[in-house]
Amino acid sequence: MWGRAGVTVVHAEASVPAWWLAGLVAAAAMVAAMPVCAAPPVTDRFEEARERMVRDDIAGGGVTDPRVLESMRLVPRHEFVGAPQRPYAYFDMALPIGAAQTISGPFVVAYMTEKLEPQPTDRVLEIGTGSGYQAAVLSSLVGTVYSIEISRMLGEKAARTLARLGYRNVVTKVGDGFQGWAEHAPFDKIIVTCSPENIPQPLVDQLAEGGHMIIPVGERYEQTLMLLSKRNGVMERESLVPSLFVPMTGAAEQGRRVQPDGTKPSLHNGGFEELLPNSEVPAAWYYGRQFQIVEGEDAPEGRRYLRLENAQPGRPAQLFQGFPVDGRAVGRVTFSLEVRGAAVGAGPGPEDFPGLVVRFFNDERSRSVSGQVGPWKDNGPWRRVEGTVTVPVWAREAILQVGLLGATGRLDVDDVRVSAIAR
Numbered sequence: 001m002w003g004r005a006g007v008t009v010v011h012a013e014a015s016v017p018a019w020w021l022a023g024l025v026a027a028a029a030m031v032a033a034m035p036v037c038a039a040p041p042v043t044d045r046f047e048e049a050r051e052r053m054v055r056d057d058i059a060g061g062g063v064t065d066p067r068v069l070e071s072m073r074l075v076p077r078h079e080f081v082g083a084p085q086r087p088y089a090y091f092d093m094a095l096p097i098g099a100a101q102t103i104s105g106p107f108v109v110a111y112m113t114e115k116l117e118p119q120p121t122d123r124v125l126e127i128g129t130g131s132g133y134q135a136a137v138l139s140s141l142v143g144t145v146y147s148i149e150i151s152r153m154l155g156e157k158a159a160r161t162l163a164r165l166g167y168r169n170v171v172t173k174v175g176d177g178f179q180g181w182a183e184h185a186p187f188d189k190i191i192v193t194c195s196p197e198n199i200p201q202p203l204v205d206q207l208a209e210g211g212h213m214i215i216p217v218g219e220r221y222e223q224t225l226m227l228l229s230k231r232n233g234v235m236e237r238e239s240l241v242p243s244l245f246v247p248m249t250g251a252a253e254q255g256r257r258v259q260p261d262g263t264k265p266s267l268h269n270g271g272f273e274e275l276l277p278n279s280e281v282p283a284a285w286y287y288g289r290q291f292q293i294v295e296g297e298d299a300p301e302g303r304r305y306l307r308l309e310n311a312q313p314g315r316p317a318q319l320f321q322g323f324p325v326d327g328r329a330v331g332r333v334t335f336s337l338e339v340r341g342a343a344v345g346a347g348p349g350p351e352d353f354p355g356l357v358v359r360f361f362n363d364e365r366s367r368s369v370s371g372q373v374g375p376w377k378d379n380g381p382w383r384r385v386e387g388t389v390t391v392p393v394w395a396r397e398a399i400l401q402v403g404l405l406g407a408t409g410r411l412d413v414d415d416v417r418v419s420a421i422a423r
Contacts, residue, residue: 046078049090056315057092058110061289065114071137072110077103079165080131080158092316099151100364103131104193108243108287110137112214115227115240116189118142123184125206127177128193132158132170138191139167146184148177180206187211195223195245204228204235216243220260221322221397222268222284224276239276242286244322244399262326262396263420265333270416273302282306282319289403290317294412300338300382305414310404314348317411318403323418325360327395331423333358336386337402340412341379347406353377354411356387356402360395367394376411393423 054073063069078089081103085095094102113134118124118141126135129149135158138145147170149155155174162170173181177192178200185206192203192215199217207213213228213235225243229236268284272293276283280293291308299305310317325333335356346352355374361367373387400418404411 046076046090050074050077053090053092053106057107061092061107061111063107063110063114067118067141068110068114068137071113071140072106074140075133075136076165077106077133080133080136080161096365097131097154098157099154101130101151101154102365103133104245105287109134111241112191112193112225113137113141115214116191116212118189122188124189124191125181125184125187125203126191126193127180127203129155129158129172130193132162132167132172134191134193135170135172136162136165136167139170142189143169145170146181146187147172148175148181150174150176178202182206189213190215192216193245195220195243199226199228199235204230209233214240216245221324224283239279241281242276242284244286244320260324260397262324263329265323265325265330265398265418265420267321267323267400267416267418270337271299271301271414272304272306275304285319285321288319290315291319298382299414301415305338305412306402308354308402308404308411308413310408313346313352313408314406316403316406318401318405321400323398323400325391325395325398325420327360327391327393327423329423330391330395330420332388332390332421333398334386334388334419334421335373335400335417336384336419337416338382338414339376339385340382341376342410342412344377344379344404344407344409344411347404347408349406351375352406354404354407354409356400357405358389358398358400360392360398362394363396369395375405379409382412382414388421391423 050073054069058072059069078086081089081095088095092105092107094105097103122142124138124142124145126145126147129147135145135147152174159172180202186208187206188208188211190203190207190213195216207230209230211230216223216225218224223243225240227238227240269282272282274283275281282293290310291306293304294307295304308317353375355372355376357370357372359368359370369392371389402413
């Protein structure tokens with residue numbers, strides 16, 4: 001439940017790390033999974049849920065390619081997660097699949113797929129098979145998918161799932177994906193679903209002339225989804241949106257030049273002053289819905305601030321940011337920010353009002369707990385709000401969400417800060 005203004009209520013632990021927190025209440029009401037075959041029958045009880053997912057979360061988020069939307073509508077996502085996660089399969093959230101990895105949220109999968117501009121004759125290399133869901137989505141859109149997973153457990157499980165569901169044009173192997181798959185190169189398209197610090201040269205070498213690669217690149221908690229195109233042997237780069245993908249496994253992750261320091265949790269671009277090049281997207285904040293960056297003299301800090309607006313109760317209007325936090329050293333964290341509300345009304349539930357939510361994860365992302373600051377029901381001028389959240393000793397990272405949380409109206413936000421209190 002929500003706490004009163006300025007008070008934080010820490011929730012009981014959850015076995016599902018819901019990176020996309022909106023929709024959890026509705027998701028909990030979904031029925032248990034029903035096995036389906038590669039071509040789901042008319043009686044598939046998840047058909048309606050997939051249709052809602054495509055309409056509200058994917059098309060509603062801006063994906064327009066009809067072939068991509070149809071593939072998302074047909075692939076049975078619940079078959080690619082474990083039984084405990086199946087009630088959440090068709091909500092726009094990442095879900096744990098074991099080996100400290102997650103299956104990406106449906107919108108992210110659809111967005112990356114659309115940006116690849118998949119063609120029926122394409123030969124596509126996927127780095128980071130994970131559950132096999134991304135490969136399944138690509139299967140009906142391209143000629144052949146070659147997919148590599150470094151975790152043997154995940155790679156072998158994904159291969160069995162893909163074979164059982166009849167995705168015959170997906171070829172998988174267990175290995176180091178950043179070395180590519182030279183014997184099948186060159187590839188028309190490459191899609192990378194784990195985040196390296198820099199773009200691996202073997203993948204550049206194995207991309208065909210005129211081909212596209214989509215890849216999240218950057219520091220552990222500050223990544224940018226990049227689209228690369230090969231023109232006359234030169235890689236042209238386009239920054240798309242900030243993103244947050246789970247850590248890689250093995251030497252590539254351990255060898256990062258910049259390692260996160262969980263003893264000193266911090267946020268980047270809390271004033272929304274820094275934008276991605278040639279865009280209105282704030283750096284370091286990701287998976288935004290129904291937001292815009294406003295520039296004006298009324299900003300409490302700097303020249304810009306975040307505006308979130310929603311007219312439909314329950315619809316997400318939010319931004320996220322991840323940061324490291326080591327619960328062995330940090331006992332509590334205090335969040336403070338400037339907020340301003342206008343025409344704020346409750347969401348589907350009487351306690352669904354604007355606020356800040358933080359969810360802590362252990363190093364395997366198999367254990368999580370959330371805390372909240374808010375709610376902010378008041379309309380009126382800018383005001384400073386603050387709340388303190390207890391950090392579990394097992395926490396190693398956190399995801400912060402600021403938004404309307406299902407409420408309607410407008411919320412302006414600026415100068416978001418976090419400070420640590422030693423254990």
